[in-house]
Amino acid sequence: MTQHCGFVAIVGRPNVGKSTLMNRILGQKISITSRRPQTTRHQVMGIKTEGETQFIYVDTPGMHIQTRDRNKAINRFMNQAATHALRDIDCVIFIVDRTKWTAEDDVVLEKLGQVPAPVILAVNKVDWLEDKSSLLPWLDSISRKREFAAVVPISAKHGTNVPELEAEIAQRLPESVHYFPEDQITDKSQRFLAAELVREKVMRQLGDELPYQMTVEIEEFKDDGKTLHISALIMVERPGQKKILIGERGERIKSIGREARLEMERAFDAKVMLNLWVKVKRGWSDDDRALKSLGYDLD
Template identity: 55%
Template sequence: MTDVTSRCGFVAIVGRPNVGKSTLLNHLLGQKISITSRKPQTTRHRITGVYTEGNTQLVFVDTPGLHKEQHKALNRLMNATVLDVLKDVDVVLFVVERLVFNDEDQMVLDALSGIKVPVLLLINKIDQIDRREKLLPHMERLSRLYNFAEIIPLAVLNGHNLDTVLSCVKNYLPEGGFLYPEDQITDRSSRFLAAELIREKITRQLGDELPYEVTVEIEKFEQQGAVLHIHGLILVDKAGQKQIIIGRDGERLKSIGTAARLDMERAFEHKVMLNLWVKVKSGWADDERALQSLS
């Protein structure tokens, strides 16, 4: 669609780790394209999700959570990704949660200080606030920190106010033709999504048992008849991490594979044969050059 009355623009989703940015993106799109877990910093990459309705196209960019710890190359790369995204967007969604506004939230706000596009503050998880009468004074305090275009309380998981977010964002988009076909929902490849789904299951099932030194490479992604054959290589930093992922008699790796395969079959709408291996590759999380190839 190229009608001059159409609107299209890039919308960055930013915030500290674990406030619900990826969950927000998935719910706005009505489809899972960004992995989630309760563990902070699950998102490492810039994920683009495309929402098209009528004469409007919103190109959402989910980002890793900005955080203070930058000792490893992985953390530095994640923070650099966020700051790079902010240079070229039309609207920013700044996500915080409940009645919290801490040092990491302030770090995100500081990163927004030089941009000249509308910033919408989204206060997520309001359904978890015990005393709702505290919300309005909290919103008033936050409104004095920055000239937010809008402040919207929402509860992503139950869908509260998601329509309000979409309608507000549309008001701030520039006029212009669509950047993506109307039926496209992400710019990421199927191989990338497969790797992310595997990593999500590892993060969800193992929680605090593993640090962040885990990544996934797809070595084979091949359609044979009605079946997708996918081979995934799980890279860890230490031999002990390999044993944790494999588990006793391979049960943990089997559980991870089963959960990932079911999500892949929903995402790709094909039967999937998934094979997983685990390999130790020491120091990968602090190798900037290697990390660039994984992003």
């Protein structure tokens, strides 16, 4: 039988549900999620093989307008990573949020004007719409913004119409041998996923209190055959942020560690011993060399 395989970029402005959609399609968590915009910072690849068809999804950081408070090196990196993912792609899923269209959606639309691959518009969170009758006229109006290969209203969280979206993608993947073994689900290492899971728990617990000047670096990842021993360094930019992260009598950091450890045990199917440390490293988020050393590298 003829095999099909291709790269599918999932793009959109921050916080429209790109990572939630990829996790839903794959049936497990590969990309971290939170209610805070710009949770995803890297390109994260998710691989799904069904029979003779292999889908290689690329989850991307949200494309955003760089304002004065969002013009640090890390913001530039995230925009570059999202744009970089559109090179040599076979299909694009452009996610927008219900009946909201913003200036940042226009930024994404403009970028897609330079992409020759077919673009499928996925209108997410339609389950949140109180007035469902408002959806059809709005779908009609945004369909005129460019020629989309298909327009599919979905709920990434609940799975509504996601199989229909996958069917639209499958029709547009080229004939090709599969690039990955059929049981592989991501190109990311367990070490990378461990760092992301710690960062997710920090953002979920402290998203409103702790700004984006926080990252996680794995200093130890060792398997002794029975237990994974993981040491993670959480880096912030100011002493006040460190104090918030540790919390009263260390309660906050313990809670973050407990949640991250349980999630890692589910993800890695192994017992995990997790140690967390917090360090102040001033200006890391606006230092290109520091970012590269911390793994923020398009290569």
